[in-house]
Structures are given as structure tokens and as C-alpha cells.
Amino acid sequence: MTGLPRIPDLWRRPDAALWYAPLALLLLTASFLPGFRSNGTELGGLPDRPFDALAIAAIALQCLPLAGRRRWPVSCFTVVALGFALDQLRGYHTLAGTALPIALISVASLVEHHRRAVAIAFSVAYVPLSVALHRLGPGEPPSEFVTFYLAVALAWGVGVWLRHTRAVEAERRRRVAEDTRTAERARIARELHDVVTHHVTAMVVQAEAARYLTASPDRLDQSLSAVTDTGRLAIADLRHLLDLLNPDHGAQAPPAPVGGLLTLVEQTRRAGQPVEFTEEGTPAEATGSADLVAYRVVQESLTNALTYAHGSATSVRVRHCGREISVEVSTDGSSSKAAPTGGSGRGLAGLRERVDVLGGDFSAGRQPDGRFVVRARIPAGSPSCPTRSVF
DSSP: OOOOOOHHHHHHOTTHHHHHHHHHHHHHHHHHSGGGTTOSOOOSOOOOOOOOHHHHHHHHHHHGGGGGTTTSHHHHHHHHHHHHHHHHHHTOOOGGGGHHHHHHHHHHHHOOSOHHHHHHHHHHHHHHHHHHHHHHSSOOOHHHHHHHHHHHHHHHHHHHHHHHHHHHHHHHHHHHHHHHHHHHHHHHHHHHHHHHHHHHHHHHHHHHHHTTOTTOHHHHHHHHHHHHHHHHHHHHHHHHHHHHHSTTSOSSOOOOOTTHHHHHHHHHHHTTOOEEEEEESOOOSOOTTHHHHHHHHHHHHHHHHHHHSTTSOEEEEEEEETTEEEEEEEEOTTSSSOOTTOSOSHHHHHHHHHHHHTTOEEEEEEOTTSOEEEEEEEEOOOSOOOOEEEO
């Protein structure tokens, strides 16, 4: 259930100027009603005076400027203050005097510059008004004028508080927007890293192998075809990623990239990496972004295997069971190349972040038997795991 809006939110709403015009008319009308006549602010103790033409002018000067208090707060306050002075000096004591603190709040909360000058000018102008009321009236004690000044100062404080809360809210929104942009840039960087690194690595390995096949045209043609196919997959995946970045694209979770795990494994095999692929269970119909994260774990792991252990036996096991997807990719450590600990570190760190966001577990490291193993448990939704497929 949505709660009622807070007072500062009402004050800052874009349509606030619209409901101040009816407020001005309401205050203007109420000031002429018999039950509200001479029941407004009374400063100096002057006797009540019957309404005349000047009373109408005083009421209009105090009420009507409120309609423009958001656009011209200083001008609005100046006119309202003049109307209030006329109201008190003539002894009308109308309900329209309520407009003075409202106009003062507007100045304190809306004026960007010279707020202190406005406050000083008002304080200075209040002195001769107090002296005039003291002389015209029955001689009220000065404490009455001080009390009224403090009450008006409280209205100024309310305006300052509104201004502060607006600034705090603007800063909070700016930080949220900046954090959102930073997170989005990081997500795009991870996606580009996963897509570009894997496909380019496979193409480099295939192209290197093609250099040694000039004496075997058939094998050379197969190797170049593999490079071409990998390039097409890279273009398709990049187009898919750019579609996700399109503002018109839906907000639903992105599916796994074009081709799926089988295509990814086959591509890695064609690059010269022996890969055994095992998939257990039946994927759930709705897994959110779990399928994409599982795909990226396998993709990054196979990229590392191609880069750091080319030609070593690699095993990929994916299990759909118990409302989660488990992934394990292990690479034989018999290769003379270093383990996948070099590079920028963006790959494995990015995988850990992806899995952590979904509330899963991730680990990567060398085992006692020399294998480098990447494991990930990714929460998803799967009814059972009855089957097992080995490719």
C-alpha cells in the first residue's frame, strides 16, 4: 500500500504552483466571510476597523501574490509584506495575514541567491513597522513584537529545512544515478570481455594452426572455415549484446547467447582443444539470468583453457537439479603453460561477481592432482535431474 506523500514532497511537486492559485482564492474569499473578519493576525493591539476600500486592497495584496510564489518568490513576499503592513496599520486584522509566513517559507526554500539579503531587509523593515504600531496602538509591550518576529523566523527556518531536504534528496538521486551508470558500465564490460575474448582467442588459435597446414589443403580449408564460423558467432553475439543495450529492448533477463553450450564446446574443439561435455537434468523453462551466467562460466573457462593449456584435456559438466545449475570445468594441468592466473583478472573476477549477484557460490583454482577447476553453483529453477547426456 502506498503511503501518503510527505509535506516536503508536496512542496516540491511540479504541480505545486497549480494548487497555490486555489489556495490564494480560498484565503481571499475566507477573509471576507463574517465569521473570519478581524480574526487574523493582530500586532500592536490597534482596535478593529470596519472593512473599506483599503481593506480590500490589503487583502488582495496579501492573497493574490501566492499564486506566483514559486516563480517569483521575492516579489511575492515583498507584495505580501506590504499588504500585511497596511492590514496591521489600519487595524483590519484579516485572515489574509496568514499569507505572510507562507510567502516567507517560499523565499527561504526557493531563492538560490541573496537569501540572507532578503532576511536582513525584512528584519530592518520590521523595525519601523513595530515602532509605528507601538505609537498608534495602546502601547503594547515590546515583547509582543519580539514574539511575532520569532514566530516569523520559525517560518523562515521551515523554508531553510525544506531547501536542505531538497538538496539532500537531489544528492541522493545523483549518487543513485551514478552508481547505476557505474554498475551498467561494469556489466557491459563483462559482457564484452566474455564475448570478445572467447571468440578472438579461438580465432587466433585456429589461425595459428592454419599456418602449419599449407601442405594439406583439405585441413587448411577446414581450419579457415572454423575461423570464419567463429567470426560469424562473434558478430551474432555482439549484435545480441547491442540489442540488449538498445533502450527499446525489453527489460526481461537476456537469454544465453546464440548457439548455446553445445555450439560453444564444438567451437572450442575445432580450435584444437579436446573437450568432454556432460549435461545432466532438464533445464527449467524460467531460470531468469541463471542460464546466461552458466554459459559465461563455461565460456570463460574454455577461453582460459585455450589460452593457458592449449591441447590439454578439458571436461565440462553442467547439472540442472534442485532449483540450481551446477557447473564444473576442469582442465588437465599437464601442459607446460602457466595456469590461468595471468591476464587482466577481469574474467574470473567477473564470473565471481555474476554468481554472487544471484546468491550462488564460485571457486576457481588448481587442485592437488594438477588440474585447474572452475566450479559454480547458480540458483535457478529446475524440476528434476533425471537424464544425463555426454557429448
